[in-house]
Amino acid sequence: MTATLRVEGISKAFGGVHALTECTLTARSGEITGLIGPNGSGKTTLFNIATGYERPDSGRVFLGDREITGASPQRVFGYGVGRTFQLTRIFPRLTVLENMLVPAQHGAGKNGAAGNGGRGRAHRHLRERALELLAFTGIAGHAEALAGTLSYGQRKLLELSYVLIAEPQVVLLDEPAGGVNPSLVNHLAERISELNKQGRTFLVVEHNMEFVMSLCHQVTVLDYGTVIATGSPAQVRDDQRVLDAYLGSGTGDG
Ligand code: ADP
Numbered sequence: 001m002t003a004t005l006r007v008e009g010i011s012k013a014f015g016g017v018h019a020l021t022e023c024t025l026t027a028r029s030g031e032i033t034g035l036i037g038p039n040g041s042g043k044t045t046l047f048n049i050a051t052g053y054e055r056p057d058s059g060r061v062f063l064g065d066r067e068i069t070g071a072s073p074q075r076v077f078g079y080g081v082g083r084t085f086q087l088t089r090i091f092p093r094l095t096v097l098e099n100m101l102v103p104a105q106h107g108a109g110k111n112g113a114a115g116n117g118g119r120g121r122a123h124r125h126l127r128e129r130a131l132e133l134l135a136f137t138g139i140a141g142h143a144e145a146l147a148g149t150l151s152y153g154q155r156k157l158l159e160l161s162y163v164l165i166a167e168p169q170v171v172l173l174d175e176p177a178g179g180v181n182p183s184l185v186n187h188l189a190e191r192i193s194e195l196n197k198q199g200r201t202f203l204v205v206e207h208n209m210e211f212v213m214s215l216c217h218q219v220t221v222l223d224y225g226t227v228i229a230t231g232s233p234a235q236v237r238d239d240q241r242v243l244d245a246y247l248g249s250g251t252g253d254g
């Protein structure tokens, strides 16, 4: 159920802004890879390109041996690559459980409920699975609450739950701990670690260095759209170019 996600030589400009220049990075199968860098260094743009939300100007994206460059977000999702967004995209006026059952995602993975036959059964199965996942992430107690009433951290957990219902092989998380209460951050880290032990590949953008250093097997660092380091958390932490990038930008480890 697992796969390597690789981007090779990706460049992307918005008008005159070179958001990414020849970026190569691998989220190795079964590992948690961190993607860090100061604000504006291109992390979200790289996620958008890897998941079909933006097209690269050049470069290629691979899921295992399959090239997925330029595939639509739905197609990439169908191939088993799930993602969350830096700003959560939940529906505040639906309940937490209803959010989990929004059909957009259900074409992906093994739980596809699209198609007409056995709809009621499929729906019951999805509902059960949704409740299991909400229990796993720790917000099942809020299943019937409107999603708009959740705390910021709980919304992030809902978004993670939502992505998991499709059973993706690779999960990209854009700042999962950003703005989240410290007690929930630990909970989130444990859940990600557990999902990884079950075999899922993760690529995680995060400013919380403790989170990154304790969770990730490998870390890639972006600065001004260029990869300046890749290595173990300890290697990257001690890399002079990385230290310079963070000191130079004035954004600390947030
Ligand atoms: P990060 O996630 O590391 O903070 P982003 O990928 O969001 O960085 O942004 C990288 C650069 O690209 C920034 O200079 C940003 O302003 C620019 N950028 C990102 N998306 C767009 C867009 N849709 N249009 C114009 N500029 C963009």
Ligand code: MG
Residues within 6 Å of the ligand: 043, 044, 045, 086
């Ligand atoms: Mg970003």
